[in-house]
Amino acid sequence: MKTRLHCWSLAVLLIVTSVGWADDFYRGKTVRIIVGGSAGGGFDTYSRVMARHMGRHIPGNPALLVENMTGAGTLIAAKYLHGSAKPDGLTFGIFNGGLILGRVLGMKGIDFDVRELQFIGVPVQDSTVCSLRKESGVGSVEQWYAAKSPIKLGGLGPGNSVSDVPRVVRAALDLPLQMVDGYKGTAEVRMAADAGELHGACWAWESMRVNWSNALKSGDTKVVLQVAMKKIPDLPNVPAAMDLAKSDEARQLLKAGAIDPAAIVRVYVTSPRTPKERVQILRNAFAATLTDPDFLAETKKINLDVNPLSGEEVKKIVDDLFKLPAPMVTKLGGILSGK
Template structure:
């Protein structure tokens, strides 16, 4: 019995000497408690990016151990490249800063666009509230009330953009090259909210951006008939827009249709990414990923999005990461064409 007792005592001592491993989140509660998490939005206030971020900021904190406060800061400029560069180069990777800018910044990196100072493959992806469904909308005053009217226009229609690499610009530039729609891109706006104002003032005829953003922020124009969605720049028709044609059906050749699929359809999926700086501790990444996913299912958040007329179709951080990496598998020939079309 004595040897057995010695063994039991030895095992007990070893157990007592083992470090205590807290469950995921418990060890980080003291870190997040009393802290403020900042969401940096790469667009101006009032647009879809800003609206989603503010709704998320209201509800996500309670799903994070320590219940931190979450605020939103807008950092528009250069087609959201300023926000992307800031998150990559300046932000401390401690889990207290979340970026929200277009995943289509990947195209900037892919073709070597000057000013690109980040590697989209190194960010930590939390998720996205929805895959975007880009559509092109115009004012009735522009005269572009249908795809046929657009094709028949005697002069290029003025369409507002945000900057190189932004999906709004990428969509418009791709359509200008891949279809026969006459287009003049006027870029440099700080987001879709300023673009809408310019459309209403008659400075622009239209633009292309996410349908959920269009219906949430341009509601009165749509309901009055002063705003009209003419084509859908997406892989399939939205249930809200059953009679509006798809842009890919207007591709002038097979290469054009391939580019529409790669740039626009692929960009729709990663457009509304939420992400963390590279080298953020993995345990904090997992905590925030889980909190983001729980926020997407939170009844109060769902009610908020319904009230704001915003859609929901959450995408996981892992799926965003896979999609971003997929861009880098595009053939070199297609990359060269992208550089010519989007930045030439």
């Protein structure tokens, strides 16, 4: 009995000491959130809301500062977090998790091992939709199939879900579309579509319904296709890509290349070699923030969904992607190469 009590007391002492140490480390400091997308986009919106609440869940209550680092379909931010950010627990960030699949497929430019990153978590698992401006003359999948010329969709670049999902859809469903890559983020894609440079785009409904809400409500933009395993409750009459697929191979392409990776599109990570105790502090604070009543009240007010994954759950999905069969890897590699 005395031995058990002694062990319990020692465990409590270690926990208190650890919390005190963390409190001393983070107090008075600023934690940076590196955002691979542009200001006003979905990644930026989630990060700024989180930044207003997460500090009180980190011992020492540090300030949090959002820093946008755009370019190369969020690859610049991902490389920075992997190789340049100091591994001290004072920097974490978000890049498009489509890059993880890109690494699996051996895409050019993704020249670092994404598995070395420390995964913090995902605030919401994406359900991708494709929306088109009314100027495109296409208001349904049937009209899209009948289009006399390819529908121009905006993207950021290969390895980014805003570009990858349409390419998978084109290959699996044989829809006439043309990708126009090179935009910094979904905010720029949206503005280009509103200006008539593009016909539309495909990205997460969880962000699109917030950031493109005015055009969706007015009917200037319409969702014509959803790329998700389950139909989105908000869009009961919009056809699902999986239901339109005419072969097992097409359904496998959609699942492996678009639907499964969508769960980790909004992946938050910190740098390799960050001390384990600080990684755990960030993971715990991230999870606590996503259940914080004030945070949830703010997300509800601006119509942001919360459907999180823990860092451990993200790691399992990443490990599974690296176990894709070789024939599927080869097929997807050709589709997503951007050529």
